[in-house]
Amino acid sequence: MLSDRQQLILNAIVDNYIHSAEPVGSRTISKREGIGFSSATIRNEMSDLEELGYLEQPHTSAGRVPSTKGYRFYVDNLIQPHLLDDGELGKLKQLFAERILHSEQVVEYTAQILSQLTNYTAVVLGPEIFEHRLKHIQIVPLNEQQAVAIVVTHTGRVENKLIDLPEGIGSGEIERLVNLLNSRLADVPLWQLRQRLYQEISGEMRRHAEQYEEMLRVLDQSLTQEEDRVYLRGATKIMNQPEFRDVDKVKDILELLEQNDQLLHLFGMPADGLRVRIGQENQLDAIKQCSIITTSYSLGGKPVGMVGILGPTRMEYGRVITVLNYLAEGLSRMLTSQFEK
Amino acid sequence: MLSDRQQLILNAIVDNYIHSAEPVGSRTISKREGIGFSSATIRNEMSDLEELGYLEQPHTSAGRVPSTKGYRFYVDNLIQPHLLDDGELGKLKQLFAERILHSEQVVEYTAQILSQLTNYTAVVLGPEIFEHRLKHIQIVPLNEQQAVAIVVTHTGRVENKLIDLPEGIGSGEIERLVNLLNSRLADVPLWQLRQRLYQEISGEMRRHAEQYEEMLRVLDQSLTQEEDRVYLRGATKIMNQPEFRDVDKVKDILELLEQNDQLLHLFGMPADGLRVRIGQENQLDAIKQCSIITTSYSLGGKPVGMVGILGPTRMEYGRVITVLNYLAEGLSRMLTSQFEK
DNA sequence: ATTTAGCACTCGCTAGCATGGAGTGCTAAC
DNA sequence: GTTAGCACTCCATGCTAGCGAGTGCTAAAT
Structure with missing residues (x-):
């Protein structure tokens, strides 16, 4: 473990380097407020700190620079709370x-x-948004083959995706589906949606299994656009x-x-x-x-x-x-x- | 106007410089395929081209570099169609x-x-997307004060915006409004939307003028998120x-x-x-x-x-x-x- | 009249060297 | 344990010389 004085010096070096971007020398530190030691003393301590791996020297006869280990110690132990203006x-x-x-x-x-x-x-x-709850599902057909699926969460987030419509599905059927989904799935958290979707469609709507598959995939994807x-x-x-x-x-x-x-x-x-x-x-x-x-x-x-x-x-x-x-x-x-x- | 030979040389210089990024000298050009002149001749032409403003010299005794005017001539007159592999x-x-x-x-x-x-x-x-035609409008209330307005175009583009709801409006009223808008405004190009919106609401719905104002503003904004x-x-x-x-x-x-x-x-x-x-x-x-x-x-x-x-x-x-x-x-x-x- | 060979000249680039200064490490004194 | 003093290291800067690419001019060749 580092002595109090070593910590004081390490702290001073890191602080100084952070602001100057230049390797810092012993004299600079010894002149600093709150440090009552001569440059020679600082030099000795710096030498020790380097040996311990907290400091590095770009080359002989240059000042010292904190190593990764030095910064780590600084962040973990020395950092002082900063006040915002x-x-x-x-x-x-x-x-x-x-x-x-x-x-x-x-x-x-x-x-x-x-x-x-x-x-x-x-x-x-x-x-x-997995925690967000479903507010509204909408499927807007664009033409015979394509539609836009829209999911609105209770926080107002809107996700949409272009989907292929199953062959031969009528607009009435789509409407029935959307109504069913909205009545059954309102307020369900999105992360449960997939599972719940499977549950809810077990009954009367089973015969259109493929189109629900499509829906599922779409919902899945629109929720994972990371x-x-x-x-x-x-x-x-x-x-x-x-x-x-x-x-x-x-x-x-x-x-x-x-x-x-x-x-x-x-x-x-x-x-x-x-x-x-x-x-x-x-x-x-x-x-x-x-x-x-x-x-x-x-x-x-x-x-x-x-x-x-x-x-x-x-x-x-x-x-x-x-x-x-x-x-x-x-x-x-x-x-x-x-x-x- | 530039002579044929000047154009040939300018073209060669620009081509060469584009690929080498180095100022190009007279000898480089004279050695090029399709150029049958000695470096001295090229030098004279280069000197002329510089005087005319098509070339520049980074410093005496350096090669030449195309000036803006030189590139301009190249682009306007010399460029040859490029084939993709x-x-x-x-x-x-x-x-x-x-x-x-x-x-x-x-x-x-x-x-x-x-x-x-x-x-x-x-x-x-x-x-x-001003040319896109309206496919569907939807307003999904989130709570007493807020709702999401959603616009779907016939190309499948979806725009949405959080809006403030007018005080004391009921969900029934919102639904009536949305239905009205959808039936009257379907297939209207977005750039006409604003104007048409004003026309359509002149009748029975007039008393809720403020909320349409809100709608208008929202639609307007969602269409100009440049x-x-x-x-x-x-x-x-x-x-x-x-x-x-x-x-x-x-x-x-x-x-x-x-x-x-x-x-x-x-x-x-x-x-x-x-x-x-x-x-x-x-x-x-x-x-x-x-x-x-x-x-x-x-x-x-x-x-x-x-x-x-x-x-x-x-x-x-x-x-x-x-x-x-x-x-x-x-x-x-x-x-x-x-x-x- | 045009083109070209030849040559002196320019100028940036690089290497080499001396100088100065910041900083260290060591030693001896406090 | 701390510090003053001093020799030493190494980078940065500035200076100079030499090299090479390239020009511009002149005179000869076509």
Whole structure:
């Protein structure tokens, strides 16, 4: 375990490096407020910290830079709560003040504001809607062969999909089907829909089994359009960082961000709650010099979506975590209130 | 006007520069197939072409590079039709073979393929739907105050919007309203909808004027969500170009591409048909070293959307134009057939 | 009159070298 | 245990020389 003084020095080094982006030397630290030691003492401690793996030296006779392990210790033990100023708080509060908006739109704005406020790349995953309850099903025939199937949830979310109509089905039959489905399946949570659909159609409607199959497939698909849930904002912010003045590095990262499925993978949730992945801890080579911070927002205590930040390892962890927590809480509150209606 | 030989040489220089990205010297040209002159002769011609403004010299004792005026002449007079190979044609044909897809999805894939095939950034604007005819209107109440308004067009496009319900309106009334609207407004093109809505409600329903106002506003808005029509793919491709190895240049461009409204402005249509904007011809500083090629696709002869490419001024104009034309034609055909159903 | 060979000249690019400065590591003194 | 002092390392910067690609001009060739 690190001594108090080692922690003090490590903290100072990380703080300094986060803001200067330059390797920090012993003299810089010894001059800092709250550090009462000479540069020589600091040098000795730095040497120890390097040996322990918390610091790295780009080359002999350069200052020290935190290693992944160093950042990890900083994030886990040293980080201090960051207070938001009035301007920041104002922006955040405003976001949740809008009343007539689909939850998807709020999520989109969240990504926007998150990126603006932190100056890093923001990724937000829209809420999974399995908990949403069915409000209305509609099938609108377009011609003899095709129709649009529409599902409305009680939160006002609308999903639609083009479907093939079974041969020879009449508009009357479609209407009967829709009425049946609406009367039997109203208020059923979407995740139960599939199962319930099978139950309900066991009776009189059995003879049209194939068309229900089609319906099932459509509903299934319209509820699992995961890719559309990814909102990415401020992808170019990474270029503001001095350590990313190299096109090749930036290119790898931006190419990654262009792929929705990769984003879903990077920011998708195994864990709920705050999660910080620092530099080398990331699997993908392209972002081994980046950190990803994510946290989940929830609906009735159950995590349904994610807000996250991608930035350089040299990131303002304290600030970002504060903002993320604030937004996740806000989204959770908003979703929950929308749900109780 | 340029002499035949000057045109021949200009053509050779542009072709060479497009592929090498290096200033081209007189010897390079004199060695080319089909050019029977010594480097000294070429040098004299180059000197003339520079004086006329078609070429530029990065510095004395460097080769020549086409100026904007040079590219312009090349595009307008020298470009030769480019033939697509089997692999490219296959990809293109496959795109339009899918049957059960919303036109929006086809447009999205178009952007993808366009970028893949050209290795430049692709922008496609989804079709304006003012010509689409109304198939179905639905209002689904969520609670006492809110409802979702849904508009389905005869092409299967679905638009929806959360709306506030007028105080004290009953579900019976809503149903009557929806039935009325559907019976009176079916098959009306969306651009007439607003006007027709006013006509139809003149009679018995007049007393609920405010709620129709609300409806009107909603329909209006849901039909003018222009920003959502922009599909951008391959934004990072610009980084493959040797002249964009500088983060600052790339940053300006990518920041521009992040803004949907700017894209709409850059690729939006004043003109129908092919349009090439080369380098300095562009208004925005960020893309003064880029070229934008756009063409429109249409529905029944009337342009409704755009496909476009953004690349370096040193772009493979011939190839890009061929691919763009092919895709625009394909989209037009697809839309038109979808419309006739 | 046009084309071409020849040659001096220009200019960017690279390698090599000296210099300065920031920072370390070690040692000896406090 | 802490600190002052000092030699040492290594990067960054600036300078210079040499190289090479390419030009522009002139004079000779067609």
